[in-house]
Amino acid sequence: MSAAQQQPAQQRPAQNRPSQQRQGPWTGTRVLDLTGLAGAYGTRVWAALGADVICVEPPAGNPIRRMPPLAPGQDGPEASLWWAYYAASKRSVVLDPTNADDAAALLDLIGSAEVVLDDALPATQEIYPWLADRGEGGLGVAGIVEKFPHLTWVSVTPFGMTGPRRSWNSSNLIGWASCGLASTVGFPHGPPLVPGGEIGVLMHGASLYGVIGAMLSLRSRGQAVARGEPALGQTIDLSLQEVGLWLSPETGVPLYLDDQVLRPRAGNRRPVTSPMGMYPASDGYVAIIAIQPAHWNAMAQWVSEITGNDGILDEIFVDIVVRREALEAVDAWVEELTTQFTKQELFVEGQRRRIPITPVNTVGDLRNDPHLEAVGWWRTEEHPVLGSYTVPGSPFTTDGDWWAWQRAPMLGEHTDEVLGELT
Amino acid sequence: MADEQGSEIGKGADARPLAGIRVFELSIAVAAPCCGKILTHHGAEVFKVEARSYPDVARLFGSAWARDPELADVFCDTSPYLPEMSAGKRSVGLEMKLPEGLEAAQRLLATCDVFLTNFAAPGIAKLGLDYASAAKVRPDIIYAGMTGFGVDPDKPYYPFRAFGPNQAPLVGWDALTGFPHEEPAGIASIAPPDYMGGLHTTLAILSALHERDQTGQGRFIDISQLETTVSFLGPYLVGRDLGVPETIRNGNRVPWAAPTGIYPGAGDDVWVAIEVPSDEAWRSVAALAEWSVIESDDGSGQPALSTYPHETLADRIANHDAIDAELSAWTARRSPQQAAAELQAVGVAAYEVLDHRGVLADPQVHDRRPYSVAPCPRLGRDLFVRDPLRMSATPPYVTRAGPNMGGDTVDVLTEMGYSGTEVERLIADGAVFTDARPEVVLQRPFDRWYESVDIAEIYDGGATVAGSGQ
Numbered sequence: 049m050s051a052a053q054q055q056p057a058q059q060r061p062a063q064n065r066p067s068q069q070r071q072g073p074w075t076g077t078r079v080l081d082l083t084g085l086a087g088a089y090g091t092r093v094w095a096a097l098g099a100d101v102i103c104v105e106p107p108a109g110n111p112i113r114r115m116p117p118l119a120p121g122q123d124g125p126e127a128s129l130w131w132a133y134y135a136a137s138k139r140s141v142v143l144d145p146t147n148a149d150d151a152a153a154l155l156d157l158i159g160s161a162e163v164v165l166d167d168a169l170p171a172t173q174e175i176y177p178w179l180a181d182r183g184e185g186g187l188g189v190a191g192i193v194e195k196f197p198h199l200t201w202v203s204v205t206p207f208g209m210t211g212p213r214r215s216w217n218s219s220n221l222i223g224w225a226s227c228g229l230a231s232t233v234g235f236p237h238g239p240p241l242v243p244g245g246e247i248g249v250l251m252h253g254a255s256l257y258g259v260i261g262a263m264l265s266l267r268s269r270g271q272a273v274a275r276g277e278p279a280l281g282q283t284i285d286l287s288l289q290e291v292g293l294w295l296s297p298e299t300g301v302p303l304y305l306d307d308q309v310l311r312p313r314a315g316n317r318r319p320v321t322s323p324m325g326m327y328p329a330s331d332g333y334v335a336i337i338a339i340q341p342a343h344w345n346a347m348a349q350w351v352s353e354i355t356g357n358d359g360i361l362d363e364i365f366v367d368i369v370v371r372r373e374a375l376e377a378v379d380a381w382v383e384e385l386t387t388q389f390t391k392q393e394l395f396v397e398g399q400r401r402r403i404p405i406t407p408v409n410t411v412g413d414l415r416n417d418p419h420l421e422a423v424g425w426w427r428t429e430e431h432p433v434l435g436s437y438t439v440p441g442s443p444f445t446t447d448g449d450w451w452a453w454q455r456a457p458m459l460g461e462h463t464d465e466v467l468g469e470l471t
Numbered sequence: 472m473a474d475e476q477g478s479e480i481g482k483g484a485d486a487r488p489l490a491g492i493r494v495f496e497l498s499i500a501v502a503a504p505c506c507g508k509i510l511t512h513h514g515a516e517v518f519k520v521e522a523r524s525y526p527d528v529a530r531l532f533g534s535a536w537a538r539d540p541e542l543a544d545v546f547c548d549t550s551p552y553l554p555e556m557s558a559g560k561r562s563v564g565l566e567m568k569l570p571e572g573l574e575a576a577q578r579l580l581a582t583c584d585v586f587l588t589n590f591a592a593p594g595i596a597k598l599g600l601d602y603a604s605a606a607k608v609r610p611d612i613i614y615a616g617m618t619g620f621g622v623d624p625d626k627p628y629y630p631f632r633a634f635g636p637n638q639a640p641l642v643g644w645d646a647l648t649g650f651p652h653e654e655p656a657g658i659a660s661i662a663p664p665d666y667m668g669g670l671h672t673t674l675a676i677l678s679a680l681h682e683r684d685q686t687g688q689g690r691f692i693d694i695s696q697l698e699t700t701v702s703f704l705g706p707y708l709v710g711r712d713l714g715v716p717e718t719i720r721n722g723n724r725v726p727w728a729a730p731t732g733i734y735p736g737a738g739d740d741v742w743v744a745i746e747v748p749s750d751e752a753w754r755s756v757a758a759l760a761e762w763s764v765i766e767s768d769d770g771s772g773q774p775a776l777s778t779y780p781h782e783t784l785a786d787r788i789a790n791h792d793a794i795d796a797e798l799s800a801w802t803a804r805r806s807p808q809q810a811a812a813e814l815q816a817v818g819v820a821a822y823e824v825l826d827h828r829g830v831l832a833d834p835q836v837h838d839r840r841p842y843s844v845a846p847c848p849r850l851g852r853d854l855f856v857r858d859p860l861r862m863s864a865t866p867p868y869v870t871r872a873g874p875n876m877g878g879d880t881v882d883v884l885t886e887m888g889y890s891g892t893e894v895e896r897l898i899a900d901g902a903v904f905t906d907a908r909p910e911v912v913l914q915r916p917f918d919r920w921y922e923s924v925d926i927a928e929i930y931d932g933g934a935t936v937a938g939s940g941q
Contacts, residue, residue, distance in 0.1 A: 073682035089703070090674075097678055116726040117706060117715045129715065133705035206820075208861070211838035217748075217820035221723055221731060225744035226833070230733065231826040232660035233648065239723070239733040240742055240824050243639075243658040245647040246718070246725045247703050249667070256670040261860040263677040264513050268488040268865045270684065282864035290841045290859035293830070295666035297501070297555035301842065301926070302854050304827035305917040306551040307535050311827075316645075316657040326640070326657055333655060335640035399631040406634075406641040408655055411707045412717050414643050419620060419628040425698055437712040443671055443702040445621075447691040448682070 072098030072450045077266070078161040080104060081138065083255075084111050085220070085248055086167035086204040086288070088134035090255035093443060095137035096451050102139045102161070102466055104154060109142075109459050110135075119434050125459040126433040133439065135456035136429075141467070142460035156470050158192060162281075163200045163262040170214045173203060193283060200265040200281040204258045208287030218288055223250045227292025232299045235315040254291040261286060321368040322378035323347060326408060329391040333408035336382070336398070341366050346401045347382070355384045429455045487514025487865050492680065495520060495576075495583040496560065497600065499527050500635055501662055502617050502696065503589035504556035505669035510585070510676070511559040512858035512867035518579060518883065519560040521876055523904060524568060529556055530876055536916055544907035545849060548875045549915075554855035558845060559869025563884075564877025564904035567598055571902035576600070577608045578887050584683075585676055589617035589668075593630065602691045611689035613679040615672050621695035633696060638664035642700040649720045656720075664700040671699045729787035730794045733824055736807035742824035743807035745798070745814060750783060755817035757781075760801045831926060842927035847872035848906070850913055854927055870930055875906035 075098035081091045082104055095101035103110060109125040112134060118127040126132070141157070143150040158164055166173065166189070173189040193201055203209055206218025207226070224230040224242050227250075234241035243249055261284040273279050297303065299311040316333075317325030323336040338347045348360045360381050364370050371378050386394055391407035398405035407413065414420065415438075425441040442451045484490075492515040496507040504519075504527075511517045521527060526547065534549035542549075563579065566572035580586065586605050588595055595601055595616065602614045602622075616622065619633025639645045639658045649656035672694050679690040701708075707718050723732045723744070730753075731746045747753050779793060780786040787794060802810045807823035814821035823829060830836055840857075847853035853872035860867055880903055884894050897903040 073678045093671075093674060114727065115706075117710045117718065119710075119713050120715060129706040129709045129713070133709050207835050208839055211835045213815075213835040216815045216822070217818060218822070219725075219728070219731075219746040219748070219820050221725070221733075221744050221746050222820045222822045225733070225742075225824040226822045226835075228825045228827045228830045229661055230744065231742075231824050231829075233658055234656050235649075235653070238650070238653075238656075239735070240744075241648055241656050241733070242723050243648055243661065243663055244644040244703070245649075245720050245722075247644070247647060247707070249644065249663050249703060252703055253663070253667055253670060256667070256674060257859060260509065260670065260673050260677060261862065263674065263681065264488040264860070265862065265865070267677065267680065268486065271488070280864065282862055284863070285861035286859055287839070287841075287861075289835060290839070290857075293836075293841050293856050294859050295505075295663060296661060297552055297856070298661050299827070300555065300856065301827050301830055302551040302555055302856070304831075305854065306915060308916075311660055314659065316649075316654055316659060318659055325659060326645075326655065333640075333646075335637050335645065335657070337634060337636055399628075402632070404632055404634040404637055406637040408640040408646050408657070409643045410646045410717065410719070411643055411704055412711065414701055414704065415708055415711045419626060419697065420701070422626050423621060423623070423695075423698075434713065437709055439709050440702055440705050441698065443699045444675055444692060444694045446675070446679070446693065450678070 071452045072096070074099035076100075077163070078102065079262070080158060080161045080164045083165050083167040083204060085134075085251040085255070087165040087255045087258055088112060088130075089252035090257070090259035091138065091165060092134050092136055093256070094259050096442065096453050098450075098452065100139070101137070102141055102157070102462070103135060103457070104157065105140055105142050105459065107142055107144050113459070122433065124433070126431070132431065132434060132437075132456045136439070137452065137454045138457060139462035139466060140457035140460055141463045143463075153467055153470070155187070155192070157466070158199070159196045160470055161199065162266060163202065165202045165204065165258055165262070167204050169205060169217075170203075170209045173209070189283070193281070196281075198269070198279050198281050200262050200269070200284065202258045202262050202284045202286065204254055204286045204288070206288050208290065209285040220248045220251045223254075223288040223292050226289045227296055228301070229292055229296050229299065232311045232313060234313040236313050238313075240313065250288065250292055253295060254286065254288050257291055257294075258284070258286050317379070319372070319375065321371045322375050323382045327379075327383055327386040329386050329389060329394055329407070331390045332410070332413075334386055334391045334394045334398075335406050335408055336386075337404045339368060343403050344368075344371070346403050350398070350401055350403070351381055351385045354388060355381070357381055357384065427453060429453075431455050432458065485514055487867065489513045489515035492516070492585065493583040494518065494585040494587055495580050497586075497588040497590055497595070499589060500529060501556065501665035502635070502668045503587050503672070504529070505666055506615070506617075506672040506676070507560060507587055508556055508558070509669070509673045509858060510587075512869055513860075513865075514867075515585075517560040518583070518879075519557055519562050519874070520565050520567075520576060520579070521562055522566050522568070522572075523564070524566060526876070529553055534915075537913065542911075542913070545911050545913070548849035548873065548906070549913065553874075554845075554847065554853045554872040557874060558843070558853070558855045558872045560874055561879035561883060562874040562876055562906075564880045564906075566902055566904070567600070569900075569902045571897055571900060573599060575884065575887075575889075575897065575903060579883065580605060580608050580612070582887065583609065584613060584680070586612050586614045587672070587676070588615070591632065592616065592618045592622045606689065606691075609689075611683060611687060613676055613683065613690050613692070615676050615692040615694060617668055617672055617694040617696060619695070620697055622693050628697070635662040635665050638662065638696060638700060642697065643704050644700070647718070647720045650722045651719055664696065667703070668694060668696045668699050724791065726788070727784075729784055729791055730798055732795055732798075734795070734799045734802040734810075736802055736810060736823075737805055741807050743802050743810045744822050744824055745802075745810075746820040747787075748820065752817075752819050753781070753787065756798075756814065756819055759813060759817055760798070762797065837925050840926055840928050843869070843930060844927045845870055845872045845930040848875050848878055848909065849873055849911070850915055853915065854917075857928065868930070875909065877904045878906040878909065880905045
């Protein structure tokens with residue numbers, strides 16, 4: 049018996065139950081998150097919108113708890129800033145997969161949920177190791193769903209639940225490689241690159257898609273109930289590779305089939321015309337895209353005003369083809385302007401002139417961004433181990449009271465509370 | 472299972488979760504269209520409201536093979552972006568800058584559950600389709616506005632222009648893409664921030680529908696894409712206050728697994744991506760690569776790996792460059808496919824870096840068929856990516872590609888109660904428009920090509936969705 053189960057439920061004070069602090073449209077929906085990064089961002093958003101998202105962790109903790117960057121001076125299960133950020137507003141339950149009682153508790157917990165998100169490879173899902181020792185020859189996802197037909201079980205896996213590569217391992221990097229997109233990012237002289245590097249854009253996209261699938265399934269179930277039909281859930285098979293294919297139309301297969309042109313890596317300037325791409329500022333880079341005549345005219349005027357270059361105002365340069373043929377010269381003229389100002393100065397003044405120009409921001413730049421400051425985006429969180437720190441605000445806003453953010457749970461912080469709710 | 476469900480599609484009642492939901496989409500390029508695309512595949516009826524006076528750039532791209540003066544009027548129906556973003560949607564041609572066009576839009580809006588737009592906030596206000604105006608027409612509307620910088624005119628960037636390819640630099644993703652010793656490489660070839668904005672918006676709309684089911688109330692949703700996409704930097708932004716050194720671009724490396732990277736294969740510009748997540752996996756790589764046959768540079772004949780520590784993650788991060796050199800020597804002697812297969816066989820994450828020819832040859836793509844082919848009014852039929860959610864009870868699908876620009880105007884106006892005479896008058900006045908020469912049916916150059924490969928599910932316009940089986 050785990051300690052949690054020996055404690056009668058009524059001894060746990062009700063005010064400790066976070067469900068009472070929740071608000072937002074998904075209050076009352078329980079979601080079990082058995083994933084790592086394949087679910088973390090999506091369930092973070094869902095939890096802040098009111099869903100009771102419970103992370104089930106082994107005693108050593110979810111692997112995200114070990115992911116750098118770590119808070120300085122910390123190395124325990126609360127040290128990872130990935131965990132501090134992506135587990136916000138969720139609850140943590142620790143169950144030991146080698147303990148039969150904990151395995152039973154997990155099954156009860158699954159039965160109490162509306163949705164389970166899982167990222168185990170298909171072979172693992174066939175006999176779920178946490179539930180393998182129940183004397184029934186093991187229980188896989190199919191068996192669990194049969195036992196709890198109301199459940200929506202979302203499997204976010206590298207290559208999906210079927211096909212010859214269903215058992216292959218993956219990661220954010222591998223996902224970008226397998227969907228055709230990494231091949232288009234980088235310099236011609238170098239290797240393909242992961243868009244956004246280590247921040248994990250594709251994994252977060254897949255996690256959002258998994259949550260969207262779960263929400264769709266819940267809607268479908270609700271409609272069935274309204275028609276007087278049984279409240280049935282379903283299984284959802286989401287492949288990281290296919291999420292990559294979904295977000296690739298600019299360079300994707302249908303476009304390739306249409307023109308038979310492979311999109312090469314072109315670095316940070318597009319040889320389509322000038323200015324198009326990154327240009328040096330006094331303190332970094334700006335991105336400029338001046339394709340339309342109005343954008344070019346404003347750009348040329350600006351260059352002329354600052355550098356005294358009147359040649360750039362010649363009407364022949366309004367033609368994007370002429371600018372492509374004179375690419376190096378036009379780029380050099382533009383750089384004479386951009387190198388004189390900071391990227392933020394170029395952003396503000398360029399936008400005032402209606403030119404599509406943005407700073408190439410770093411993490412530090414964004415932390416100090418005047419707009420994010422002015423809209424009051426940042427929140428402060430207090431954490432018992434990490435102390436006080438600033439975190440990003442909500443990813444979008446509404447005219448309702450939708451968001452309720454809470455700090456990430458410590459390892460096993462809610463084990464007693466959650467198991468108590470089951471009894 | 473899949474075949475049984477497939478046989479139900481197109482027969483009885485539509486069981487998809489969004490059946491019966493009507494969406495007014497006023498959109499451009501990617502961010503809002505890809506949200507409407509998800510809603511469409513899951514059963515919503517999405518009206519893509521278009522104007523000739525400010526067409527969607529996806530229309531303007533057209534297709535290279537269709538650059539023929541005689542096709543100028545139907546060029547806008549030929550872009551491969553179109554089925555990718557709008558297959559299954561209905562295109563309604565309304566010139567909303569004209570009073571009668573706006574009135575038709577308002578009558579359509581009154582029948583809709585969701586208003587979806589990524590027009591700039593100042594522009595949408597000028598059209599008279601901001602939230603306050605829309606809610607007068609349809610009080611319980613779920614209004615999702617995807618703006619660059621929000622809807623508050625008093626905030627610094629409110630008047631600034633957000634532009635798909637400029638979003639990744641703005642929100643920090645470009646600066647994190649590339650090698651530390653080089654300029655940022657950026658993400659110019661694709662626009663992942665637009666898709667991530669679309670996913671957030673879809674999640675927000677589904678949440679608002681869920682809420683409306685309980686309360687009957689509509690909702691205004693402000694998807695300011697700056698905040699939405701900066702959210703992916705969370706751990707690194709949190710670190711700023713805790714004294715963590717700022718993360719800069721780090722190639723393809725990650726601080727929690729090493730070696731990790733993209734390595735050259737045997738051949739010209741072919742690559743394999745490898746991520747070694749654990750010490751155990753690393754030992755498998757070392758055994759597989761038979762490092763003992765690789766001699767170190769010092770001429771001692773010792774296996775190179777024994778010349779520096781590599782047992783722990785910290786060791787491998789410290790010696791990443793040296794490990795990369797040796798791993799590259801191993802990968803360069805085999806094809807990316809072979810290298811990936813050998814590594815996956817010992818449990819290491821690896822894959823060929825596919826280009827789009829590679830995607831077409833990928834065994835997983837052939838097995839799972841992530842593309843669809845469906846009838847298309849302008850092109851006979853057309854190909855587009857399927858929704859990636861494989862739902863066992865309510866699979867997503869659409870039954871038509873396209874749409875032609877303005878191709879559904881007459882049907883939609885008629886459904887809204889306009890008489891045939893009224894529709895004719897609106898067309899004559901230029902307040903609404905229909906598709907150009909609907910009798911012109913073209914064919915993509917690849918039209919016959921895709922019959923020979925199993926990458927797509929073919930919707931034949933009848934009762935079934937099935938693999939091509941060819």
